[in-house]
Amino acid sequence: xxxxxxxxxxxxxxxxxxxxxxxxxxxxxxxxxxxxxxxxxxxxxxxxxxxxxxxxxxxxxxxxxxxxxxxxxxxxxxxxxxxxxxxxxxxxxxxxxxxxxxxxxxxxxxxxxxxxxxxxxxxxxxxxxxxxxxxxxxxxxxxxxxxxxxxxxxxxxxxxxxxxxxxxxxxxxxxxxxxxxxxxxxxxxxxxxxxxxxxxxxxxxxxxxxxxxxxxxxxxxxxxxxxxxxxxxxxxxxxxxxxxxxxxxxxxxxxxxxxxxxxxxxxxxxxxxxxxxxxxxxxxxxxxxxxxxxxxxxxxxxxxxxxxxxxxxxxxxxxxxxxxxxxxxxxxxxxxxx
Amino acid sequence: xxxxxxxxxxxxxxxxxxxxxxxxxxxxxxxxxxxxxxxxxxxxxxxxxxxxxxxxxxxxxxxxxxxxxxxxxxxxxxxxxxxxxxxxxxxxxxxxxxxxxxxxxxxxxxxxxxxxxxxxxxxxxxxxxxxxxxxxxxxxxxxxxxxxxxxxxxxxxxxxxxxxxxxxxxxxxxxxxxxxxxxxxxxxxxxxxxxxxxxxxxxxxxxxxxxxxxxxxxxxxxxxxxxxxxxxxxxxxxxxxxxxxxxxxxxxxxxxxxxxxxxxxxxxxxxxxxxxxxxxxxxxxxxxxxxxxxxxxxxxxxxxxxxxxxxxxxxxxxxxxxxxxxxxxxxxxxxxxx
DNA sequence: CGCAAGTTTGCACGCGATTGCAGAGATCGA
DNA sequence: TCGATCTCTGCAATCGCGTGCAAACTTGCG
Numbered sequence: 001x002x003x004x005x006x007x008x009x010x011x012x013x014x015x016x017x018x019x020x021x022x023x024x025x026x027x028x029x030x031x032x033x034x035x036x037x038x039x040x041x042x043x044x045x046x047x048x049x050x051x052x053x054x055x056x057x058x059x060x061x062x063x064x065x066x067x068x069x070x071x072x073x074x075x076x077x078x079x080x081x082x083x084x085x086x087x088x089x090x091x092x093x094x095x096x097x098x099x100x101x102x103x104x105x106x107x108x109x110x111x112x113x114x115x116x117x118x119x120x121x122x123x124x125x126x127x128x129x130x131x132x133x134x135x136x137x138x139x140x141x142x143x144x145x146x147x148x149x150x151x152x153x154x155x156x157x158x159x160x161x162x163x164x165x166x167x168x169x170x171x172x173x174x175x176x177x178x179x180x181x182x183x184x185x186x187x188x189x190x191x192x193x194x195x196x197x198x199x200x201x202x203x204x205x206x207x208x209x210x211x212x213x214x215x216x217x218x219x220x221x222x223x224x225x226x227x228x229x230x231x232x233x234x235x236x237x238x239x240x241x242x243x244x245x246x247x248x249x250x251x252x253x254x255x256x257x258x259x260x261x262x263x264x265x266x267x268x269x270x271x272x273x274x275x276x277x278x279x280x281x282x283x284x285x286x287x288x289x290x291x292x293x294x295x296x297x298x299x300x301x302x303x304x305x306x307x308x309x310x311x312x313x314x315x316x317x318x319x320x321x322x323x324x325x326x327x328x329x330x331x332x333x334x335x336x337x338x
Numbered sequence: 339x340x341x342x343x344x345x346x347x348x349x350x351x352x353x354x355x356x357x358x359x360x361x362x363x364x365x366x367x368x369x370x371x372x373x374x375x376x377x378x379x380x381x382x383x384x385x386x387x388x389x390x391x392x393x394x395x396x397x398x399x400x401x402x403x404x405x406x407x408x409x410x411x412x413x414x415x416x417x418x419x420x421x422x423x424x425x426x427x428x429x430x431x432x433x434x435x436x437x438x439x440x441x442x443x444x445x446x447x448x449x450x451x452x453x454x455x456x457x458x459x460x461x462x463x464x465x466x467x468x469x470x471x472x473x474x475x476x477x478x479x480x481x482x483x484x485x486x487x488x489x490x491x492x493x494x495x496x497x498x499x500x501x502x503x504x505x506x507x508x509x510x511x512x513x514x515x516x517x518x519x520x521x522x523x524x525x526x527x528x529x530x531x532x533x534x535x536x537x538x539x540x541x542x543x544x545x546x547x548x549x550x551x552x553x554x555x556x557x558x559x560x561x562x563x564x565x566x567x568x569x570x571x572x573x574x575x576x577x578x579x580x581x582x583x584x585x586x587x588x589x590x591x592x593x594x595x596x597x598x599x600x601x602x603x604x605x606x607x608x609x610x611x612x613x614x615x616x617x618x619x620x621x622x623x624x625x626x627x628x629x630x631x632x633x634x635x636x637x638x639x640x641x642x643x644x645x646x647x648x649x650x651x652x653x654x655x656x657x658x659x660x661x662x663x664x665x666x667x668x669x670x671x672x673x674x675x676x
Numbered sequence: 677c678g679c680a681a682g683t684t685t686g687c688a689c690g691c692g693a694t695t696g697c698a699g700a701g702a703t704c705g706a
Numbered sequence: 707t708c709g710a711t712c713t714c715t716g717c718a719a720t721c722g723c724g725t726g727c728a729a730a731c732t733t734g735c736g
Contacts, residue, residue, distance in 0.1 A: 005480045006458075008692055019716045024694060031695095034714060049476060054456045055393045055402060056692035059721050062343075064393060069437070074425065075618075080418035087412065087439040096453060099407070099437040101425040115434060118392045120344075138387060142343045224622060257623040280413075284562060285595040286624040346722055357686045362724060369725090372684060394722035397691050 007048035016044035027052050058120060067095045067307060068116035070109060071127040072102045076223075076250070077279035078294060079127060082149070085300035086125065093308045095122070102129050104221075110135045117142060123307045126151065128193075147303045152194040159306045160322045161299055165195050165276075168292050168327045169202030172245050172274050175290075175329070177210060179336040181243035181272050185215040187230045187255055188247045189222040196222070196247045199276060203245050215241060222247065227254020235263045242271060243335075249275035249282045249291055256287060256334070273334040276327070288333040295325050345386035354382035365390050396458060405433045405645065406454035408447060409465040410440040414561070414588070415617035416632060417465060420487070423638035424463065431646045433460070440467050448473045455480060461645045464489065466531075485641045490532035497644050498660045499637055503533050503614075506630050506665045507540030510583050510612050513628075513667070515548060517610050517674040519581035523553040525568045525593055526585045527560040534560070534585045537614060541583050553579060560585065565592020573601045580609060581673075587613035587620045587629055594625060594672070611672040614665070626671040633663050 009023040016023070018037055025031035026041040033041075044050075058064035067090055073079050087097045098121060100112040109129040116124045117138065123145035130151055131139075136158070139146050146158030153160065176184060186203050188196055200216060207214045217234055220226030227250060234241055235258070246252035252275030259265040259273075267273055275282060278293035302323055347361040354361070356375055363369035364379040371379075382388075396402035405428055411417050425435045436459060438450040447467040454462045455476070461483035468489055469477075474496070477484050484496030491498065514522060524541050526534055542552045555572055558564030565588060572579055573596070584590035590613030597603040597611075605611055613620060616631035640661055 006692095010692080020693085021695080021716060022714090024692095025715090028694075032714060037714080049479075051452065051455045053397070053458060053692055055396045055458055056721085057694075058393045059391070059397065059692080059723090060694040062721080066436075074422040075415070075419040077413070077415070080421075081413040083418075083437075084412040084439060084441070087437050088441060091439060096457065097437045097439075098404075099421075099425050099435045101422060101429060101435075103426075114389065117389045119434065120391060120393055141387075224618065253622065253624075261623050280562065281619060284591065285599050286591075344722090348722075358723085359686060359725080360684090362722095363685090366724075370684060375684080391722050394691085395724075397693090397722085398724045400691080 006053070007045075007050040008053075009050070012041060012044045012048055012050045015048060016040040062120075063122055064120045065095055066098050066119055066121040068098045068100055068112070068119075068121040068124040069127065070100045070102060070112045070116070070124055070129070072104055072108075072129055074099075074101055077281060078249070078277045078296075081279070082127060082294075082296050082300065085296050086303065089300050089304040090307075093304055095304075095307070104129070107132075113139055116144070123147065125149065125303055125307075145307055147306065149299060149303065150193070150195045152198065157320045159303070159320065161302055161325065162322070163195065163294065163325050163327045165198035165327065166202035166205075168276070168329070169199045169245065170206035171329060172292075173203060173206040173210065173212075175274070175335055176243040176245070176272055177212075179243070179268070179272050182212065183215075183239060183241045183243070184212055185217065185234055185241035185244045186247070187227065187234070187244055187251050188216065188218045189220055189226055189251065190218050191222050192218075199245075199247050215239075223250045224254040224257075227251035227256075228258045229254075231255040231258035232262075235259060235265070244271070244273055246273065246275045249277040249279045249289060251275065252289055252291070252334075253281055253287055256289070268334050268336045272336060278330050282330075283332070290332045290334045291330050292327040293330050294327065298325055344391070345383075345388040346391075347388070350379060350382045350386055350388045353386060354378040400458075401460055402458045403433050404436050404454075404457055404459040406436045406438055406450070406457075406459045406462040407465065408438045408440060408450045408454075408462055408467070410446075410467055411560075412437075412439055412441070415619060416587070416615045416634075419617070420465060420632075420634050420638065423634050424641065427638050427642040428645075431642050433642075433645070451477055455482070461485065463487065463641055463645075483645050485644065487637060487641065488531070488533045490536065495658045497641070497658065499640055499663065500660070501533065501632065501663050501665045503536035503665065504540035504543075506614070506667070507537045507583065508544035509667060510630075511541060511544040511548065511550075513612070513673055514581040514583070514610055515550075517581070517606070519610050520550065521553075521577060521579045521581065522550055523555065523572055523579035523582045524585070525565065525572070525582055525589050526554065526556045527558055527564055527589065528556050529560050530556075537583075537585050553577075561588045562592040562595075565589035565594075566596045567592075569593040569596035570600075573597060573603070582609070582611055584611065584613045587615040587617045587627060589613065590627055590629070590672075591619055591625055594627070606672050606674045610674060616668050620668075621670070628670045628672045629668055630665040631668050632665065636663055 009020050013020045013023045022037050023041050025033045026038050090097050102108040102112050109131045113135045125147040127149050140157040148160045152162045184207050204214045217230050219230050265271045275289050275291040278291045282289040282291045347358050351358040351361045360375050361379050363371045364376050428435050440446040447469045451473045463485040465487050478495045486498045490500045522545050545552045555568050557568050603609045613627050613629040616629045620627040620629045
């Protein structure tokens with residue numbers, strides 16, 4: 001890694017018999033170079049195996065082309081799906097994605113953002129966890145764009161993309177009731193992220209409006225295992241629920257498996273279930289889960305679009321923009337009727 | 339992105355009343371600075387919100403700290419798991435991961451590697467797809483480390499990490515036969531990657547050694563849907579197989595679902611199944627799939643270890659190293675007996 | 677106190693690029 | 707033929723940092 005290995009613009013210039021500036025201009029779209037010069041430069045570059053050094057370019061331009069993706073639980077279906085979509089769009093926009101994996105410990109998002117700053121990332125997209133306000137401020141002050149996905153929050157400055165979690169949760173109550181269910185329950189994790197809590201509140205509120213009280217259980221992390229554990233508890237209660245809304249598809253899968261294989265309950269005949277995210281597994285025929293679809297592509301494209309276009313921040317306070325997307329109900333077979 | 343926003347080492351030096359070199363040395367581990375100077379520098383840095391510019395540093399050091407991860411099908415369980423593990427280890431090693439998604443475009447691995455070169459990545463880890471030989475050569479010549487995971491290939495130079503796919507496939511034949519199965523089949527995708535083909539060859543060979551002919555079907559991409567489609571075809575044949583080895587867990591899940599829900603077959607009573615990868619879903623109780631575990635952590639740590647340590651390339655020909663890891667059979671409930 | 681050895685520190689150069697500025701040609705109309 | 711205008715091109719400054727080298731300072735010991 002120590003010996004010099006790459007041809008520099010200098011050497012290309014020498015070989016092509018032009019100045020270094022000419023080389024630079026050849027590789028800068030929209031710069032003024034004559035066709036002849038350009039040809040000779042390209043030829044020399046090819047011969048020498050020249051590749052623009054983005055580090056140096058970023059240094060001068062004050063724009064690295066790097067976008068940081070800050071995310072925990074990368075291996076989770078929903079997260080990896082979003083990640084996939086984002087990287088694809090970023091690449092198309094001529095940016096490059098730097099992936100920072102945060103665990104759930106606190107302070108790890110801050111470390112990630114600091115890393116982003118050190119590489120002078122043009123922007124950061126936060127898929128999980130919340131940055132400390134001071135760090136977020138630092139990012140913003142330093143001209144870095146910040147996008148928060150599904151982290152509803154009043155932090156000023158960044159772009160915030162959220163779903164209508166609250167309303168969606170209300171809609172599923174209707175579906176449950178229409179299916180004849182009366183003993184409603186909500187399965188949540190202890191994570192307590194804004195979107196999860198919004199789903200819970202929306203569900204409870206809508207049920208309450210119909211005079212139904214919801215049994216809420218929060219347990220563990222937002223995964224399959226937690227779903228099993230919650231089912232374990234809920235289904236052994238005297239007053240067993242006949243409809244459960246799980247805050248997440250993973251929870252729902254775990255719940256359904258335990259309900260069927262351990263309690264021999266038939267879904268949806270004896271128990272109605274719904275989830276949220278519409279991960280791939282929800283459509284697998286073993287689950288066939290009715291759920292809400294995260295508009296992953298829309299989320300990703302909104303984010304990238306906002307990063308690419310010098311967004312209209314003429315808005316006086318530069319208070320940041322907030323986008324609210326719709327989570328569509330995907331009707332499958334885990335609720336009666338339909 | 340245009341106005342200058344960050345404090346430079348220069349300004350920190352001024353505020354601390356020292357030279358710029360002192361600042362630089364303070365942030366360079368192992369450099370010679372007195373405790374007093376260091377303190378004043380750190381204080382000034384804190385006050386000014388100074389953060390080392392890794393772009394500039396990388397420029398000087400000829401070592402960016404960037405490692406490129408080149409991968410397709412990011413949203414797939416196995417890939418995202420590996421990705422997760424890799425980024426975590428890279429971060430611990432003080433490197434940073436640049437994610438390049440090679441979906442939906444051909445020649446994209448080459449473009450990706452070129453991108454890696456332009457950012458002067460210290461190394462690239464290729465999880466999918468094969469680079470053009472000439473590009474790979476370019477990477478190597480330019481001092482970039484190259485790691486190929488599960489792309490068995492005789493390309494010289496890089497580190498190659500592979501599993502004992504061939505032997506593993508042989509072991510599952512034994513298990514099937516012991517369970518009393520005689521009509522063996524192999525479900526593969528058309529992808530034809532080295533590891534998939536090795537599994538197929540190993541399976542066919544081991545069966546053939548026992549005088550059993552294997553029915554092989556290749557179809558579609560390596561996912562759930564392909565598994566369903568293959569099951570559809572295989573199970574409508576006159577001579578229906580009683581044991582199927584799927585090249586991938588995703589294929590196996592699709593296969594199992596179709597076998598059960600559409601052909602009303604009982605697994606493992608009427609049909610034995612096995613997969614490969616040990617994705618999370620394989621352990622879900624709806625599938626409870628017997629499969630081979632990819633040693634994901636081991637793969638990741640081998641890769642990162644090799645990148646971090648100036649590996650012993652004193653090996654005369656610098657022919658590249660090849661690591662072969664063991665895929666352990668995880669026995670669950672989709673094969674009779676055990 | 678004097679000198680050798682060791683520790684810090686500052687200077688100045690280089691890394692590989694972009695870009696404002698001004699000069700050199702080229703084109704064109706009168 | 708002569709400016710005037712326009713297109714190219716090279717010069718040199720700059721971005722933020724690392725590091726060899728030599729000067730300055732500190733320390734220890736006789």
